[in-house]
Amino acid sequence: MVRSVAHLGPRGTYSEMAALAYIRWAKLDTGDELMLRAYPSIAQALQATATGETEVTVVPVENSVEGSVAITLDMLWRLETLQIQKALVLPIVHAFLSRADRMQQVQTVYSHPQALGQCQGWIETQLPHARLIPTSSTTEALTHLQDDVRVGAIASEWAAQIYQLPVLAHAINDHADNCTKFWVLGRKASHQGNQTSLAFSLPINAPGALLKPLQILAAHDINMSRIESRPTKRSLGDYLFFIDIEADASLPNVKAALQSLKHCTETLKIFGSYSLLPIDNPCPSDPTTNTSAGAE
Amino acid sequence: MVRSVAHLGPRGTYSEMAALAYIRWAKLDTGDELMLRAYPSIAQALQATATGETEVTVVPVENSVEGSVAITLDMLWRLETLQIQKALVLPIVHAFLSRADRMQQVQTVYSHPQALGQCQGWIETQLPHARLIPTSSTTEALTHLQDDVRVGAIASEWAAQIYQLPVLAHAINDHADNCTKFWVLGRKASHQGNQTSLAFSLPINAPGALLKPLQILAAHDINMSRIESRPTKRSLGDYLFFIDIEADASLPNVKAALQSLKHCTETLKIFGSYSLLPIDNPCPSDPTTNTSAGAE
Known part of the structure; x- marks a missing residue:
């Protein structure tokens, strides 16, 4: 198989x-x-x-x-x-795809909400009166282009190549290092790598209790590179915390810290240790050479 | 005016x-x-x-x-x-609006991404094959209903009343206390209330530096009810932190804590102290009696 x-x-x-x-x-x-x-x-x-x-x-x-x-x-x-x-x-570099000859013809812009957000400034300047319509992916946005010159979409240049659509503007994201x-x-689990991700809920319904887990990490000389709160979905003000640390979970100090974390969290989940994949050429130059299973 | x-x-x-x-x-x-x-x-x-x-x-x-x-x-x-x-x-209570006679007729569901997310379980059970299309508001979703029995939308019962649209199912959110x-x-500023919101960026590009501000709040006996990280948009891994505390900024211990926070943050913004509005009847029973300026 x-x-x-x-x-x-x-x-x-x-x-x-x-x-x-x-x-x-x-x-x-x-x-x-x-x-x-x-x-x-x-x-x-x-x-x-x-x-x-x-x-x-x-x-x-x-x-x-x-x-x-x-x-x-x-x-x-x-x-x-x-x-x-x-x-x-x-790296995310957005392009503006449309069958319009001039930007002024475009009245509606389709794209994934994240892409619309990342090009907000460009849209405000170039298409201040355009209606913005969110789609479930940047590619789905392209299905709205058809032959209508009043419609545009935000996607990658690579998608434009695949679907043979005209690119009206390129690198339109507001922040260059998007x-x-x-x-x-x-x-x-990969069981190796200098990054470890975990998440926990807290025993009492108050993020004030968050200080303790962070102190445990600091006390074990572990640097936290990210913290993100998400609702537990039980009630407003009740959170899960997703944390990335810069350390391998197999190291003795990390093992000890995770052991201590168990005692001051309600549920603790360790999503594993892993490393960052080196990317040489993130954008495939020839889309026809990919190994698609044809499921799309 | x-x-x-x-x-x-x-x-x-x-x-x-x-x-x-x-x-x-x-x-x-x-x-x-x-x-x-x-x-x-x-x-x-x-x-x-x-x-x-x-x-x-x-x-x-x-x-x-x-x-x-x-x-x-x-x-x-x-x-x-x-x-x-x-x-x-x-309280958010979603309804399913459609001109369909039976649920089985519905092939496409429109709503704001947050509402689609909040009814995910219901959709999976009731409309497992429906296509989900995000809209910019729950009301915008209703514009897609027209006379098409194959289309449904998620919005409030109140919106159904305003636009005189049939409600096929009510209280469809997965979590009752949504x-x-x-x-x-x-x-x-209101300058009064037992809740204060603030946000800050950190002088060094590492959320490990987050421990210090949280320790300051704890040392001043201030309970934090929420912490949320957002990207600074400068580079991946560089964050702003939005914090809600359960205290009035005019209290001496809070003043002292905010003063100390200035020294360990890069930019600190205080969004004011405020109280929670008591809501007796959150859903207006008669939509025609509101004081709309007609701008909508």
């Missing part, structure tokens, strides 16, 4: 780009031939790996402008079985 | 419901007659108050299931001039 990599589809999404980068790396590293497999939502892509339908799932976790991808964190907490095997960071971190999640 | 209250429109949104609750309270409290004024986005509603076009803006901050409303936090940090005058919490906190923001 050919093992596959789940991601948010359809073809041409940034998630597919990240999945392809992982596939190239896996081939060089272990000789494994993995296939792409697109899903209509991040939740469904994650479930595919949890149920064993795919080997791993590549999902966005955090963008440098728009912040966390809430559904990824919520699903990771809920699914229980998934472990982080790798992280990778892709990038997104992805996680590669599987049912097995 | 009639003073007005900006909110995310058009008519029938939960934001309008919160704005109406605030207008009713203001009338009882000060006799002030305020008018509603709808804007197409949260960002535009906030800008209206920042530029003096409206007296205040009522915006969602946080939902008990879907978490923070990122655009509200990002705009508050960016606009500089806005202060929180009041907070209010509305509620959203709103802030009333103005150019003046």
Whole structure:
């Protein structure tokens, strides 16, 4: 059976780009031939790996402008079985795609809410009167272009190439170093790497109790590189905390800290230790050469 | 000049419901007659108050299931001039609106991404094959219903009443105590109340440095009720922290803590002290009696 990599589809999404980068790396590293497999939502892509339908799932976790991808964190907490095997960071360069001759013709812009947010300033300047319509992926936005010159979409130049759509403007993101971190999640832990992610709820319904876990990490000389709160969904003001630390969970000081954390948290989940994947050429130059399983 | 209250429109949104609750309270409290004024986005509603076009803006901050409303936090940090005058919490009860006779006829569901997220379980059970399409507000979703029995939308029962649309199912949110906190923001501070909100960036690009500010709050016996990180948008891994504390900023211990916070943060912004508005009847029973300025 050919093992596959789940991601948010359809073809041409940034998630597919990240999945392809992982596939190239896996081939060089272990000789494994993995296939792409697109899903209509991040939740469904994650479930595919949890149920064993795919080997791993590549999902966005955090963008440098728009912040966390809430559904990824919520699903990771809920699914229980998934472990982080790798992280990778892709530069995100948005293009404006449209069949219009001039920008002034465009009245409506479609894209994923994160992409619309990342190009907010550009849209305000270039298309101040345009109606903005969110879509479930940057690629889905392209289905609205058809032959209508009054419509535009924000996606990658790579998607424009795949779907043979005209690019009216390129690198339209407001922040030049816009990038997104992805996680590669599987049912097995990688058990190695200088980053560890975990999450916990607290025994008393007050984030004041958060100080204790942070003090434990500091006392064990562990640097926290990120903290993100998410609602437990039980009641307003009741949170889960997702924390990334710069340390391998197999080190003695980290083991000791995690042991102490158990005593001051309600539920503690360790999502594994992993390393950052080196990305040489994040944007595949020839989209026809990818190893798509044809599921998209 | 009639003073007005900006909110995310058009008519029938939960934001309008919160704005109406605030207008009713203001009338009882000060006799002030305020008018509603709808804007197409949260960002535009906030800008209206920042530029003096409206007296205040009522915006969602946080939902008990879907978490923070990122655009509200990002705009508050960016606009500089806005202060929180009041907070209010509305119960959120979603309804499923459609012209279909039977649920099985529905193939597509429109709603705001937060509402789709809050009814995810219900949708999976009742409409497992439906296509989910995000809209910019729950009310905008209703424009897609028209006479098409294959289409449904998630909004409040109140919106169904306003637009005279059939309700196929009610209270469809996955969590019964789903509620959203709103802030009333103005150019003046209220300067009183047992809640204070602030945000800061840190001098060194490492949230490990977050421990110090939290220790300062704890050392001054101040309970933190919420912490939320947002990207500074400078680079991945560089954050702002939004914090709510359970204390009035005019108290001596809070003054001292805020003074100390200045020394261990890069930029510190205090958004004011405020109290929670009591809500007796959050859902106006007769939508025709509201004081709409007709801007929607």
